Amino acid sequence: MSRTRAGVLTGLALAGTAAVDWITGTGIWLTLVYLLLTQFAAWTLGRRWGYATAFGCMLAIVAANGLQPFHPVPPGHFSYAAAAWNIVSRSAVLAIVAAVVSGLRRTLEAERQRSTTDPLTGALNKAGFTAAMAQAVARARRSGEALALLYIDLDGFKGVNDRFGHAAGDDVLRAFTAGAAQTLRAGDVFARIGGDEFVALLSLPDPQCGEKVTTLIHERLSLRLKATGHAVGCSAGAVIMTADQAPESTGEMMHLADQLMYEVKRNGKGGVRIARADLTGSVLRQAFPPSPSSSAFDSLLRALDAPARKAA
Amino acid sequence: MLRFYSPAALPTDEPSRQAAVEAVRLCSITDDPVLHGLVEQAARSFGAPMAAVSIIDRERQFFAAGVNLPVRETTRSSAFCSHTIFEAEGLWVPDAQKDPRFAGNPLVVADPFIRFYAGAPLRNREGQALGALCILDTASRSGFERNARDRLRRLAGKVMSRIEERQLQD
Numbered sequence: 098m099s100r101t102r103a104g105v106l107t108g109l110a111l112a113g114t115a116a117v118d119w120i121t122g123t124g125i126w127l128t129l130v131y132l133l134l135t136q137f138a139a140w141t142l143g144r145r146w147g148y149a150t151a152f153g154c155m156l157a158i159v160a161a162n163g164l165q166p167f168h169p170v171p172p173g174h175f176s177y178a179a180a181a182w183n184i185v186s187r188s189a190v191l192a193i194v195a196a197v198v199s200g201l202r203r204t205l206e207a208e209r210q211r212s213t214t215d216p217l218t219g220a221l222n223k224a225g226f227t228a229a230m231a232q233a234v235a236r237a238r239r240s241g242e243a244l245a246l247l248y249i250d251l252d253g254f255k256g257v258n259d260r261f262g263h264a265a266g267d268d269v270l271r272a273f274t275a276g277a278a279q280t281l282r283a284g285d286v287f288a289r290i291g292g293d294e295f296v297a298l299l300s301l302p303d304p305q306c307g308e309k310v311t312t313l314i315h316e317r318l319s320l321r322l323k324a325t326g327h328a329v330g331c332s333a334g335a336v337i338m339t340a341d342q343a344p345e346s347t348g349e350m351m352h353l354a355d356q357l358m359y360e361v362k363r364n365g366k367g368g369v370r371i372a373r374a375d376l377t378g379s380v381l382r383q384a385f386p387p388s389p390s391s392s393a394f395d396s397l398l399r400a401l402d403a404p405a406r407k408a409a
Numbered sequence: 410m411l412r413f414y415s416p417a418a419l420p421t422d423e424p425s426r427q428a429a430v431e432a433v434r435l436c437s438i439t440d441d442p443v444l445h446g447l448v449e450q451a452a453r454s455f456g457a458p459m460a461a462v463s464i465i466d467r468e469r470q471f472f473a474a475g476v477n478l479p480v481r482e483t484t485r486s487s488a489f490c491s492h493t494i495f496e497a498e499g500l501w502v503p504d505a506q507k508d509p510r511f512a513g514n515p516l517v518v519a520d521p522f523i524r525f526y527a528g529a530p531l532r533n534r535e536g537q538a539l540g541a542l543c544i545l546d547t548a549s550r551s552g553f554e555r556n557a558r559d560r561l562r563r564l565a566g567k568v569m570s571r572i573e574e575r576q577l578q579d
Contacts, residue, residue: 308416308484308486308487308515309468309484309486311416312416312486334413336411356411360411360413364415364509367418368415368418369415369416370413370414370415371413371414371415371416371486371513372411372412372413372414372513373412373513373515373518374411376515376518376519377411377412377513377518
């Protein structure tokens with residue numbers, strides 16, 4: 098719900114409740130309703146608007162019921178001081194509710210952020226990627242755009258850690274992530290899913306752009322890594338697909354990322370591998386078996402150990 | 410399995426290579442009748458349905474002359490000839506579908522469905538490769554033997570001579 102809509106609803110609810118309060122007279126307390134709408138305002142709009150709503154509720158109660166109910170004593174014994182104290186302490190209750198509720202919301206948001214973010218680089222982590230990926234696929238389906246799933250791993254990263262320590266390795270990862278943030282656009286999804294492994298999901302106006310986008314990203318990130326001064330580069334793999342071909346479930350999407358990973362590792366350092374799934378048909382029909390048999394796993398291990406292929 | 414291809418990397422001498430390409434006035438060699446004759450000779454000589462003089466210019470592959478080509482230019486990343494410019498001897502691909510560099514290439518999985526490719530680089534006097542003379546087939550071949558490679562290289566030499574000749578004219 099947008100903040101504007103929440104604000105308008107709060108205002109309308111407050112006005113409506115005040116009206117009902119006035120109609121029902123001083124014998125009926127609508128404190129519960131005022132409390133609920135203060136909670137709603139604090140949850141959706143934050144602490145300060147929560148306080149403002151609490152204050153607005155107290156004004157409404159006094160306007161609807163007068164000061165008398167705040168010091169219900171026989172005529173002649175009414176004390177403004179007593180009534181003022183009662184009003185203030187009732188307001189404080191609403192304000193405390195606003196503070197607790199808005200604090201809870203903030204904590205939940207911070208927790209959600211923390212659980213989907215990689216603390217070292219600030220990029221999304223795997224959980225964050227799967228959440229953002231679903232939205233990106235849905236958006237692409239609505240707009241009819243194509244998608245590119247990229248897998249990138251760093252070449253020579255272990256060497257940097259071994260020779261210069263983990264602090265140097267961390268710097269490389271942060272520089273890489275900063276480079277990605279500069280190269281990718283706001284709607285693109287980028288995540289660190291392993292020690293030196295990253296994935297990205299990009300939307301494209303059409304599948305033909307995928308090749309150019311992939312090679313450009315690889316080139317920019319390679320330059321960014323070179324600029325760290327360390328002997329580190331990157332290898333990339335990409336699947337270009339129409340939005341309709343994009344995997345529905347996160348499991349299937351990560352499966353696709355795994356296929357890219359195998360292909361990139363098999364291909365050797367510094368290379369780029371691209372699959373135009375839009376030209377070759379369904380992405381899932383061509384999938385690797387989900388649970389490789391031991392012979393498939395053995396041939397994968399052999400492929401990973403094989404030296405890079407040279408020209409025919 | 411997904412079918413992948415490798416876009417060619419940039420050669421280390423790319424800035425000077427590109428400068429050499431720009432020194433060639435492409436309009437002077439586009440649709441030149443002598444180049445066209447050489448390309449037709451290449452197609453006939455090797456029994457190939459398609460042949461081309463390809464120039465690798467920045468992000469694109471441009472065909473200065475061609476036989477039965479469906480397009481005038483392609484992206485550099487999907488161009489076979491952008492791999493050929495790395496090879497002193499030339500590049501031959503008996504079956505693109507079985508070659509991991511090209512199996513998923515758009516020119517292989519879609520029109521013109523290339524299966525066989527052979528190309529000899531076009532090198533200027535400084536040794537920079539501007540592009541390649543290439544022959545293409547939609548059927549695979551078992552190989553491309555030594556004397557065929559030599560013949561293609563000799564024809565590439567004639568193509569390069571003609572290109573240089575055209576720069577001196579006008």
